[in-house]
Amino acid sequence: MIASLTFGAPFLILYIVNFIQAPLRYPDLPTNSWPNIEFGVYLSLGLVFTQLAAYILQEHMFFQQIQTGYKSANLICAIVYKKHASISNATNKDFAPGEIVNFVQVDS
Numbered sequence: 001m002i003a004s005l006t007f008g009a010p011f012l013i014l015y016i017v018n019f020i021q022a023p024l025r026y027p028d029l030p031t032n033s034w035p036n037i038e039f040g041v042y043l044s045l046g047l048v049f050t051q052l053a054a055y056i057l058q059e060h061m062f063f064q065q066i067q068t069g070y071k072s073a074n075l076i077c078a079i080v081y082k083k084h085a086s087i088s089n090a091t092n093k094d095f096a097p098g099e100i101v102n103f104v105q106v107d108s
Contacts, residue, residue: 002061005054012047019043 019040084103095103 002054002057005050005057008050009047009054012043012050016040016043016047 080103
């Protein structure tokens with residue numbers, strides 16, 4: 001969806017440029033008038049709204065990716081803590097409390 005909006009922009013720009021140059025191609029038209037100026041306004045608004053929609057969709061996608069990253073990091077941290085809670089006290093005596101915290105931070 002984002003790609004189609006992004007790839008459509010150069011075509012809209014081409015149509016806008018062609019619309020602006022129309023009086024140069026048809027010299028019999030009055031100097032300061034364009035044929036069907038509504039069409040040019042619609043082309044310009046179409047370009048603005050397609051770029052705005054592409055930007056909003058892209059930012060939403062980045063937000064979702066960041067949220068997924070945070071959730072996965074928290075999940076890994078929870079798994080490491082659960083594993084640490086399941087080991088026996090005899091195993092815990094082999095390590096100092098600071099070492100265990102270091103293991104958890106490094107693993108997650």
